[in-house]
Amino acid sequence: MHTALETEVRHTPNVFDIDQVMIDRRAKRGFLDKPVPLEVVKDILNVARFAPSSSNTQPWQCYVLSGDGKNRITAKAVEVFRAGPEKLAPEYPFFPQPLPDPFLGRFNTFRGQLGDAVGVPRSDKYGRMRDVERQFRFFEAPIGIIFTMDRQLEWASFICYGCFLQNIMLAAKARGIDTCAQQIWSLQNPLLRAELGFADKDMVVAGMSLGFADNSLAENNMTNMKLEVEEFTSFVSL
Known part of the structure; x- marks a missing residue:
C-alpha cells in the first residue's frame, strides 16, 4: 500500500507527455526539506535500467544515499574539500585545457549566469568555494546517488552511461521530482571508495542530487x- 506522498509522485499529471518532460527537465541546485520515498527512487531506477547500452553491457552501478549515511558522507566530502581542493583529482578529464571555442564561449556564458543567480561573481574565490561545498552536500537534496563504472571498460561505455543518467532524470521529472547530475563527485573518488566499499577497479563517473526543487531560488529559474x-544538424538526402 502506497503512502500519500508516493501516490503523489507516481501520478503527476503529464507523466506520459515525453516531449514536455524533456523540455521541463532542468538541473536544480537547491531542494526543499521534503523526503522522497525510497520506493519511488526504486521505481525511477527500475524504469531507467531499460536504457540502451552497447551489446547490452549495462556498465552502471549505483549507490543511493539518504538519511544519516548521506549526511556522514557529505560532511566528510566537505571536510576533504576544505583541507585541500587542489589535491582533488577527477577519475577522468572534464574538459580539455584549454577549452576551445565555441564551447568556451558557452561555458563562460553559463558560469556567468550561474554566478549572478547565486550572487557569487567568478572573482569571489571564497564565495565560489562555498558554492562548491553546496555541491558536496547534494544541494541539500534528500537523496544523493553515486554512479560508478568498471574502469576496464572503454570510453564508449560513457555513451551508454549518459543514456542511463538521462533516463533517471526524465523518469524523476515525470514524477514531479528534480535532479542535478554532478561530475564533481568524481573528485571525491578516494573518500567514496572508502565509505562505500567498492573496488579500485571501479571509477566514480558522477553523482546526482534528487529531490523536490526549491524554485524560490534564482539559480533554479535560469533560462x-x-x-x-538548424545550428547543430545537417540534413543529407542525396
Whole structure:
C-alpha cells in the first residue's frame, strides 16, 4: 500500500507527455526539506535500467544515499574539500585545457549566469568555494546517488552511461521530482571508495542530487540558451 506522498509522485499529471518532460527537465541546485520515498527512487531506477547500452553491457552501478549515511558522507566530502581542493583529482578529464571555442564561449556564458543567480561573481574565490561545498552536500537534496563504472571498460561505455543518467532524470521529472547530475563527485573518488566499499577497479563517473526543487531560488529559474536544430544538424538526402 502506497503512502500519500508516493501516490503523489507516481501520478503527476503529464507523466506520459515525453516531449514536455524533456523540455521541463532542468538541473536544480537547491531542494526543499521534503523526503522522497525510497520506493519511488526504486521505481525511477527500475524504469531507467531499460536504457540502451552497447551489446547490452549495462556498465552502471549505483549507490543511493539518504538519511544519516548521506549526511556522514557529505560532511566528510566537505571536510576533504576544505583541507585541500587542489589535491582533488577527477577519475577522468572534464574538459580539455584549454577549452576551445565555441564551447568556451558557452561555458563562460553559463558560469556567468550561474554566478549572478547565486550572487557569487567568478572573482569571489571564497564565495565560489562555498558554492562548491553546496555541491558536496547534494544541494541539500534528500537523496544523493553515486554512479560508478568498471574502469576496464572503454570510453564508449560513457555513451551508454549518459543514456542511463538521462533516463533517471526524465523518469524523476515525470514524477514531479528534480535532479542535478554532478561530475564533481568524481573528485571525491578516494573518500567514496572508502565509505562505500567498492573496488579500485571501479571509477566514480558522477553523482546526482534528487529531490523536490526549491524554485524560490534564482539559480533554479535560469533560462539556458539552447542551439536551434538548424545550428547543430545537417540534413543529407542525396
